[in-house]
Amino acid sequence: MEHAKQVELIHRVLEHLRTGTTHMVEEESRLPVAPYLQPERYEAERRLFRKLPLLVGHASQLAEPGDYLTHDATGTPLLLCRTASGELTCFLNVCRHRGTRLVREEQGRHKQAFVCPYHGWTYDSSGRLRGVPDEVGFPSRPSETVGLVRVPMVERLGLLWVTLEPGGPDVDSFLGPVLGELAGFGLERHVAHQIHRFEKRLNWKIAIEIFLEAYHLKYAHRESIYPIFFNNVGLVDRLPPHIRCIFPKRTIQELAGAPEQGWELRKHANVLFQLFPNVLLLIQPDHVSISTVHPLGPDRTEYRTFWLLPQRPETEKAARYWQKNMDILVGAVMEDMTMGESIQAGLSSGANEFMRLARFEQGLRYFRDELDAYLAQ
Known part of the structure; x- marks a missing residue:
């Protein structure tokens, strides 16, 4: 001011x-x-x-690559993280296999990969699917085509804002x-x-x-x-x-x-x-x-x-x-x-x-x- x-x-x-x-x-x-x-x-x-x-956090909560934060109060499970390249991103905190909550912890640091606790599907901090156990059972090869669903997020004055649906x-x-x-x-x-x-x-x-x-x-x-x-x-x-x-x-x-x-x-x-x-x-x-x-x-x-x-x-x-x-x-x-x-x-x-x-x-x-x-x- x-x-x-x-x-x-x-x-x-x-x-x-x-x-x-x-x-x-x-x-x-x-x-x-x-x-x-x-x-x-x-x-x-x-x-x-x-x-x-909607305000969901502050950039300092994701200060370094691999830092992450989960947020559920909007009614939509969100996973905020800083990628290996330093980008701030937000995803739906949902595994693309059968919809399990991917990350249970509220906050963490220096995470190199997010592993689904149900079947072990593994994603990197940019949301890409990096590993599928026994992928032979999936001829569609989801590891080549599937990733976490992105949610638009922007930073203004250090504050992190998401919009859950288009049109606003x-x-x-x-x-x-x-x-x-x-x-x-x-x-x-x-x-x-x-x-x-x-x-x-x-x-x-x-x-x-x-x-x-x-x-x-x-x-x-x-x-x-x-x-x-x-x-x-x-x-x-x-x-x-x-x-x-x-x-x-x-x-x-x-x-x-x-x-x-x-x-x-x-x-x-x-x-x-x-x-x-x-x-x-x-x-x-x-x-x-x-x-x-x-x-x-x-x-x-x-x-x-x-x-x-x-x-x-x-x-x-x-x-x-x-x-x-x-x-x-x-x-x-x-x-x-x-x-x-x-x-x-x-x-x-x-x-x-x-x-x-x-x-x-x-x-x-x-x-x-x-x-x-x-x-x-």
């Missing part, structure tokens, strides 16, 4: 603090409850996911203005660290919407992160189809009257990019956390997070420092997920036909408007 944009956003926050206000739209609104419950809506959203660029937008046009803002954070120079994954009993949209407002901080996070942030103060801006949220820390008040050339937004606010449809990319003072939300059912969601650090922790002190930061985030997320599961149960009760959104909960409205528009195409 360019410095001029950071200064502009900080000025907006400081003005809200000066006047005791927050960023709001003109009118309150309502969201119907039915889309959080309907199986047919869930199926439509899953189909939409298959046509949009390309990554560059889809990310649009967000690419320019993210470029200044040097994501491609970071290294991925850990993966934290869990499932919760809530609709995936709730798991996104929880993070698009600061109205709940004083109550849901009273003992955890609320002492660091202001309750219900923030900026929520559309970068269609994405959203950028700025949630200021109390330290941002120190910038009032200080020279603008020293202002740095990430030191005094959480900068959250909600990348449509299911990514929450959080810029923090010295690292980045990236969470993806995947629907598993109308009321089941997988939430996974990995962290991007400026360098791998090589000392025990560094490991403790980063672990403390990760524990703070995970703790706050778990508080949010508890509220999210409560929301899902409440919506399922039939008590409400719609949810009421305040003028300062516009992030939820923006997100749902984009989702509804894509589903209508």
Whole structure:
């Protein structure tokens, strides 16, 4: 993010603090409850996911030839790897013999060949079938004609994006203005660290919407992160189809009257990019956390997070420092997920036909408007 944009956003926050206000739209609104419950809506959203660029990892997870990563949250088994020539590739993680899952491990390094655990068909990192036991039984000689099925994958700013079906937008046009803002954070120079994954009993949209407002901080996070942030103060801006949220820390008040050339937004606010449809990319003072939300059912969601650090922790002190930061985030997320599961149960009760959104909960409205528009195409 360019410095001029950071200064502009900080000025907006400081003005809200000066006047005791927050960023709001003109009118309150309502969201119907039915889309959080309907199986047919869930199926439509899953189909939409298959046509949009989906974030599946970071290039540092495949740093050297033979490094690989499996990913199943999209509903399609994927195998990401770096070939012997250094190319980043993605395949369906499926043996071409009888459909067995080829690689069971979540991640590995320096793999020279992938061997099917069922009959031993062997593939190299470029997806070519290199060995078929007793191939005399296959007059068609599959080793000469068969390979793993490729899935289109591109790297942008170190982030790896796949598209499962043709017909959707390309990554560059889809990310649009967000690419320019993210470029200044040097994501491609970071290294991925850990993966934290869990499932919760809530609709995936709730798991996104929880993070698009600061109205709940004083109550849901009273003992955890609320002492660091202001309750219900923030900026929520559309970068269609994405959203950028700025949630200021109390330290941002120190910038009032200080020279603008020293202002740095990430030191005094959480900068959250909600990348449509299911990514929450959080810029923090010295690292980045990236969470993806995947629907598993109308009321089941997988939430996974990995962290991007400026360098791998090589000392025990560094490991403790980063672990403390990760524990703070995970703790706050778990508080949010508890509220999210409560929301899902409440919506399922039939008590409400719609949810009421305040003028300062516009992030939820923006997100749902984009989702509804894509589903209508």
